Amino acid sequence: MTKKYFNELTYSVVGAAIEVHKALGPGLFESVYHKCLKHELFLRKIAFKSEMLVPVHYKGIDIEAELRCDLFVENCLPIELKSVEGILPIHQAQLMTYMKLLNAPKGILINFNCVNLFKDGQRTFVTELFRALPEG
Template structure:
């Protein structure tokens, strides 16, 4: 398990690099599912461990509610990655990533929108939470 902020930040750099590689080959305008499948291939190529379409359990008043939420990727059990292909991301997309991070107790999340001309400058948003603050 990665135990430092520096290592988590380095991991997020690799993830963003993988997304840029996908975007460089495909460009904007495709379906989210296409980017998601290509992102899985790219994460595998660079050797990162990830879970795709991972179900996020929810507990409500002692009752487990299953099957409602799935994050696109959980990389190295440290970073939630949510893929979009929309004209613009909205606050609800930010909330989605933050909720996934908190439910999974994950320190960092990245929201990627592939429907942009430049993924590096305007297609990604990074989030941290209290679990990141707990890292060394």
């Protein structure tokens, strides 16, 4: 894995989300965007898991926490979807926690309830794992 790989994958996923947003616009439930984005990723031949259980390990035991990552793309990139008035710090914290639990170097938070998804509706986050990756 390289920074270049993650950046290209991010570009592809955000492009798919923009395609969904252009077709549907803002104002729908998150579940609608989720289904459409899954279809768009499938059409683009981007592998993903939907509603994947996020493992929680605590002091040597596995906790059944029922945490679900909206999309886990190519087994390395968690995507958290929202359709809310505005992104709150708790939304960012949720994604960052998933990234930590999944050992994911990068993650994307997408909010479909905006006018311009590219400008206002998506944010990417990286961890120290990403910073340590080769440029590639």
